[in-house]
Structures are given as C-alpha cells and as structure tokens.
Amino acid sequence: MKRSLLDILCCPVCKGDLALDVLKEDETGIIEGTLTCTRCSVAYPISDGIPDLLPRTESHH
Amino acid sequence: MKKIPLSVIFDPDQVYQPETDTYLLLDVALKEFRSGDRILEIGTGSGYIAAGIMGLIQSQLEGNDESSFVVGTDINPHAVRCAREKGVEVVRTRLFDGLRGSFDLIVFNPPYLPTLDEEKIDDWLEYALDGGPDGRAVLSRFAKEVGMVLAPGGRVLLLISSLTGEEAVIENFTKLSYKVEIVTKRRVFDEELIVLRIRKNESFN
Numbered sequence: 001m002k003r004s005l006l007d008i009l010c011c012p013v014c015k016g017d018l019a020l021d022v023l024k025e026d027e028t029g030i031i032e033g034t035l036t037c038t039r040c041s042v043a044y045p046i047s048d049g050i051p052d053l054l055p056r057t058e059s060h061h
Numbered sequence: 062m063k064k065i066p067l068s069v070i071f072d073p074d075q076v077y078q079p080e081t082d083t084y085l086l087l088d089v090a091l092k093e094f095r096s097g098d099r100i101l102e103i104g105t106g107s108g109y110i111a112a113g114i115m116g117l118i119q120s121q122l123e124g125n126d127e128s129s130f131v132v133g134t135d136i137n138p139h140a141v142r143c144a145r146e147k148g149v150e151v152v153r154t155r156l157f158d159g160l161r162g163s164f165d166l167i168v169f170n171p172p173y174l175p176t177l178d179e180e181k182i183d184d185w186l187e188y189a190l191d192g193g194p195d196g197r198a199v200l201s202r203f204a205k206e207v208g209m210v211l212a213p214g215g216r217v218l219l220l221i222s223s224l225t226g227e228e229a230v231i232e233n234f235t236k237l238s239y240k241v242e243i244v245t246k247r248r249v250f251d252e253e254l255i256v257l258r259i260r261k262n263e264s265f266n
Contacts, residue, residue: 005150008132012158044159050141051152053159 001049002029011037011044012053018044071142077106077189081249086170086220087113089244089256093166093218094118097128101164101210103156103171103203105133106189108144110168115148134160137185156203162210167217171199173225196225197233204233208261217259218244222252231257238262 009018016039024032033046045052087110102111111133118129133149135141141151172189175196192198221230231241244256
C-alpha cells in the first residue's frame with residue numbers, strides 16, 4: 001500500500017486514527033507492517049501490501 | 062518453513078471473474094470519470110473495474126492527473142490479492158468499515174442475487190453473489206453507510222439486476238434523500254442489468 005492510503009483508512013470498529021509501523025517497504029509502497037488504532041489499540045496487519053481491516057475478534061480465514 | 066509470498070497465493074475459483082455486469086459497469090464508470098476524481102470501488106473482486114479506471118487515468122491523461130486515484134476494497138482475501146496483482150491499491154474490509162472519506166466517485170457491483178439460507182454455498186464467492194433472501198441485504202447496508210464517505214457533489218454508480226427489484230432499490234435510496242437516475246439497462250438472458258447513478262440530494266435539508 002502507498003503511504004498516502006493512510007489518509008483514507010481508519011479503525012473498522014471505532015473509526016479511530018491508525019498509526020503506521022513499517023516492517024518492509026519498497027518502491028511500490030509498504031509491503032509488511034502494522035496499523036494500530038490510536039483509540040482502541042487494536043493492531044491490523046499489512047501483509048503483501050494489503051492492509052487487513054477486518055475486526056480482529058471475528059474469525060476470517 | 063520458508064514463507065511463500067501470499068500475494069501469489071489466491072484461488073481464482075474463489076474470486077468473481079468479469080462477466081457482462083462487470084463490463085457494463087466499467088463502460089459507465091469510464092464515461093463518468095472526471096479528472097481529479099478520488100475513486101472507491103467497493104467489492105472490487107478481480108479488480109477488473111478498478112484496473113480499467115486506472116488505465117484510463119494513466120493513458121488518457123498521460124499521467125498528469127496527480128490528484129485522481131483509485132482504491133478497491135473487498136472482504137474476500139482471494140479477491141484483494143487478485144486485484145492487487147492487477148496493480149490496484151486494495152484494502153481488505155467489509156463495505157466502508159475501515160474507510161474514511163471522502164470520495165468523488167464510488168462504484169459498486171454488489172452481491173444482488175436473492176439467496177435463501179439453504180442455497181448458501183459457504184465459500185468466499187458467496188460474498189460476491191449472495192444478496193440475502195430479497196437480494197438487497199448488502200445494498201441496504203451500503204445505502205445507509207455510503208453517505209459517510211461520499212464527497213459533496215459525489216456520485217455513486219451502482220449495478221443492480223431486475224432480480225434485485227429495481228423499484229425497491231431506488232426507493233431505498235430516495236428514502237435516504239438521494240437522487241437516483243437510471244444510466245443504462247441491458248438485457249442478459251432472463252434478467253435485466255441496470256446501472257444507477259446516485260447522488261446526494263443537495264437541496265434537501
């Protein structure tokens with residue numbers, strides 16, 4: 001994901017701001033990392049360039 | 062164990078592949094696009110429509126259009142990977158859950174087939190097809206939530222089918238004080254595909 005995408009993302013549960021932690025980045029953008037809700041502290045993974053903003057409490061494969 | 066990049070692992074059988082409805086909605090979206098539009102495709106599936114719009118932005122405007130962008134979402138992990146392979150910026154989320162505005166053009170080819178519980182197939186493709194008992198379950202939620210991310214003056218392009226109940230869908234949006242226009246209709250076998258353009262009724266307070 002491109003860094004600019006962060007502007008349009010929020011926590012899917014409480015709509016809070018997300019803080020970005022980057023583990024791996026290349027010319028296409030962020031490949032691996034974490035988006036953590038600054039309000040409810042839930043962490044959402046970015047893997048293979050795709051932020052996964054499904055509530056963590058639900059079980060999705 | 063060696064980690065295999067997940068982006069290459071997706072099951073195409075679990076992703077809705079482009080069909081007549083996809084092509085019809087892309088045609089309309091390409092005509093609707095205006096330079097500078099911030100575009101969101103909900104339920105991007107294979108990413109065919111989002112990638113098609115990106116192609117227009119890049120070719121027609123020769124890359125000078127810095128402000129336009131396209132983002133696709135899907136709940137289906139196979140779909141987001143498939144769309145990303147096409148170069149689409151994707152977010153895995155349910156409808157608008159992980160998103161904040163605002164967008165000038167929102168495109169949605171929703172799951173609209175009336176589906177009874179006993180007809181459910183319980184796989185990821187189900188999310189692309191299953192519109193609940195009346196075909197409008199996801200559409201109702203979409204109608205309630207789209208206003209949160211639609212920019213003032215923004216447009217929604219929505220594909221529905223005669224199987225979904227055209228009148229009921231339109232009524233659902235007009236009740237929420239949206240203005241609905243029929244852009245085009247196309248008959249495909251025993252159903253008719255309909256593309257609606259939906260806007261906030263700016264004069265309504």
